[in-house]
Structures are given as C-alpha cells and as structure tokens.
Amino acid sequence: MCSVDQVAAGRMARVLLPVGAATVVMFVALLFFGTVDLPAGDVWQALTGGVPANPAASLIVVNLRLPMACCAFLSGMALAVAGLLLQTTFNNPLAGPSILGVSTGASLGVAVMMLLLGGGSAVGVAHYAGALVGAVAGSAVMLLLLLLFSRLVRGNAMLLIVGILLGYLASSAISILNFYATEEGVHSFVIWGLGSFSGVMLADLAVFGPLILLTVAATLLMVKPLNALLLGADYAESMGVSLSATRNRLLLLSGVLTAVVTAFCGPVGFLGLVMPHVARLTLATSNHNRLLPATALWGGFSGLLCACLSIFAGNGGVLPVNAITPLLSVPVIMYVIVNRDKISYFR
C-alpha cells in the first residue's frame, strides 16, 4: 500500500511542480510588466518599500498590479474549486458555475444592487459590499433552484439544460433591469460584466483574499464526503454520509466562491468547468485528497494565464477576461466530450 501512495505522490509532484513554477513566473511577470512601461528597478523599489525614481511606480505596482495579480490567482482558484464541488455534488463532470447558471444568478444579484438600488457610480469597498451581498443572494437562490430541480428531473444532461434555462431567465431579468436603469448605471454594469481582474484595489484585497482563502480551506474539510459522493448518493448514504447536510454545505461553499469572484471581477466564465478536468486528466485520479489541492493550483494558474493574456495581448490596453476564457477552455471541453469513452473518470 505504501508504494501505491508513493507512486501517486510522485505523479502529483511531477505535474504540480512545473505548474507551480509557471504560476510564480506569471505572477512576477504581472508585477513587472503592464500597460504602463516601468523600469524593473522602479518596480523592485516599489515592492521592497524603497523610493523609485518614478514616483507613480509605487502607486501602479502596489495599488494596481499586485492586487490584480493576487485577484487573478485567487479568482481562478475559487472558480476551479467551485466547479469541482458542483461536478462531484451533482455527479456530473460537465457541471460548472457558469453552465449551471450560478454565475448568472450572482450577476442578477449584482444587477439588482447596482441598477435597481442605485450606486452604479459608487466605487471602493462600499460598492463591493453591495455587489457582494447581491451576488451571494443571487447564487444562493440559483443553487436552491438547481437542488430542487435535481430531485424533479432525471438524468445529468437534463439538469444541465435546466441550469442553462435558469441562466437565461436570470439574463432576461438583467436585461429588463438594464432597460429601466440610468445610462450611467448601465455603463458601469456593462464594464463589470466583461469580467476583469483589475477592479480589485489593495483595500478590496483585504476582504477578497481572506474570504476566498478561508472558503477554499473549508472545502478541504469536505474531502471525505466528496470521495464518498463519487459513488453516487445511495452509496454515499450507505457509508454514513448525511446526504442533505453534505449537499447543502458543498453548494454553500461553491456558491460563496462563485459569488465572491463574480462580485469583484464580473461573471468570469468557463474556468470553473474546465480546470477540474485539467486537474483530473493530468493527475489521472478522482481522489479528492489529491484532486482538490491540484484543482486549486491549476485554477490559480489559469487565472494568471488569463490575466497575462489580457494584458500582454492587449496592445497597450486590457482585453476583457471573458474574451479569453472561452478561447482557452472550449477546446479542452471539446476534447473531453469527444474522448469521454476513453477518459477513465467517465466510466
């Protein structure tokens, strides 16, 4: 038995060390390069608390680039972990926060706060507090509806379609809100909806960072029931898992992760659906002992990759994150769907 664990640990190290290294490289790159050219010396001075030659460097590096890089990593991690929880909870590898309408539900909550209750022009932490409350409420409602429908409809594909339809409902509610909102409110909502990791300031990070990290840490406590759920509800229950309590906790955790990211960065699509697959395919396991930490790291990697592409391919501007995530994600999902008969975790 010992050797089995060593083989698994070896494979995990071979996969995750390069991913971790690439993650660090991208993180550092996002500090040193951006839409404004700064000499490396100035960036270094700004980071180490010195006095850079260009006084704007401190502001740019510490208040913009550092929070943005942290936000990209944390958002990717949060969405990937949320996706994994949803996939295991619904026993459906094609589930994810965006495809099941959870992100759209969070968006609707944000739209209600931003458009209906005013505050479209507000900036800073107060603004995010409203968006955060709206997003958590919106995603919670969506998850409750999904839970209800998962008892009424048979078959995994049907539940996905229900999720997509619920997403459309939320979208149409958002459109109606937009129609009646002020021009100013609509403008800021549209910008928010494009998805961006740059909206988080240093002060916001003090809320955003701990919230994500604590929630991800809490998911690590769910590894045992998550593994039982791989066999489906009947088996899990027969092994002593209290089904409804476990499901509620898992949905709450994935809902909070999705909602926090959505409130701060907009509805970022696809990463939650795709990154658990990348983790499973590279580690060749569904065992959450290893899969959950690996998914978190791959998720952080994917967030930083999207951030790098949005900045370095932006030609002096910043491409919207949601223009990039489908380009990276859809080919992976296509690969998974086409090869599902050969992929071990579908069998």
Add this chain to the structure above:
Amino acid sequence: MNDTVLRLEDVAVGYGSAPLYDGVSLRVSRGELVTLLGANGAGKSTLLRCVTGRLAPMRGLVEVAGRSLSEIPPRELARLVSIVSTGRELAGALTVAELVALGRQPHTGFFGRLSRHDREVVGLAMAAVGMEGFAQRQVASLSDGERQKVMIARALAQETPLMVLDEPTAFLDVASRLETMQLLSRLAREEGKAVILSSHDVGSALRLSQRLWLISDSGVGRTLVDGSPDSLIKSDALGSLFRGRPVRFSEEAMDFIPS
C-alpha cells in the same frame, strides 16, 4: 448467541398512501444467503430500500442487530448495513484499492485517513473476491465482472453483518454471473454475513440460496412468500411468480421455460 441480523415484523412497504406489501414478517440470520425474486416492477428495489433504511416502512418494525432502524444514526447504520447497487458510479479514475478503501469510511476519522488496521481490512477484502492483484489498477480498466467484484469488496471492507445487493448480476455475462453468485454464497458461509440480493437469475438463486423471497402477484395484490428453495418448488409457489405470462417453472431445468 442470537444469530438474527435482520427482522421485519408486520411491515407495510411502499410509497404514497397504498402500501405495495402489507403484513410482511421476515428474518435473516448470520451465514444466510437470501435471494429476492420477482417480475420487473414487482417492487424488489422498494423492499430492499426499506431493509437498508433508505425508505421508512409505512407501518411495522425493521430491526438490524436487535435495534430499530429508525433509531440508528447514519454512521452507526453504515457499520451494520452495506450495499451494492446498480447505479453507474463515476469511480473509474480511482484505483481498485482506493475504491475498496471507501468502504472504511464509517470506521475512519474526520479526514478519512486509513490506519494500519484499515489497510489490512482493505487488503483482505480484495483477497476475498480474488482481486488482490488488481490493487493498483484503475477501476475504468476492469471488465464488468471484475468491477462488480470490486464493488462487493468495498462492501466487505465496510465490515457489516448485513450486505444488501440490488441485482448484482444484472449486466454480467453467464460466467461472471455464476462466479458472482458463488462468491456471495461463499462470503455468507465463510464470513458469517447475512446476504440479501435481488435477482432475475432463478437457476442460480435456487442452487445457491438458503432461502428465497418470492414476490408474486395474486391478482388482488402482491404477496411475499418466504421459504427454502426445495419447499417453494414443492409448493408450486414459483408458479405464481409470473402469473398470466406464457412461461412455467420446470423442475428438471430448475428454471422457467416457455409454456
């Protein structure tokens, strides 16, 4: 020592207002293999769900190891009753050892870490079904018959006095079917388990079970007949299994044949 593992006393089973069966009293002891036979839609799974505590009886008492099912908390129940179900699980990317080790969950702590004893039990469970050489193989690479053995090993690792299997041979070829039935019969005998399974395989059930539970439709309602294979053949109770269908039971063939 009292060998009774499962006791049903005047139980009514079903969903909604009208019970599928009423007044059911049954008893299963250590070392017994009981096969539940009945036509499709007769309610075999419903009865098994009641026995495993998934479905509360509408009336009456279901007792496992001398305690009423309704009073046993989930984790303790998981140390008394294990299941093998027909559901297609998404366990393909686990190794055989990992899947069997899931059976230890009711015995392990909060994080599910396996002790030396847990690992021994997992090893013994794999050996008991003849899959010890497959410990490191991915479940997805197994044949249907091998996979079913692994699912049985998982239930064994749970170390429960009662094991309940819902059509464990349904999707297997003849060889795997017989092999699985012989395995279950041996586990009941040698490990002293009480094993209850539902099946459509009348021949194997008659040869290997100590007792049969027959669900027959008398026309006015379902009844559950409990007896040894011999007594049920003699009393012609098997004949009522498929009332009104163009088949009859043949004693020579030990199976149903066209009539």
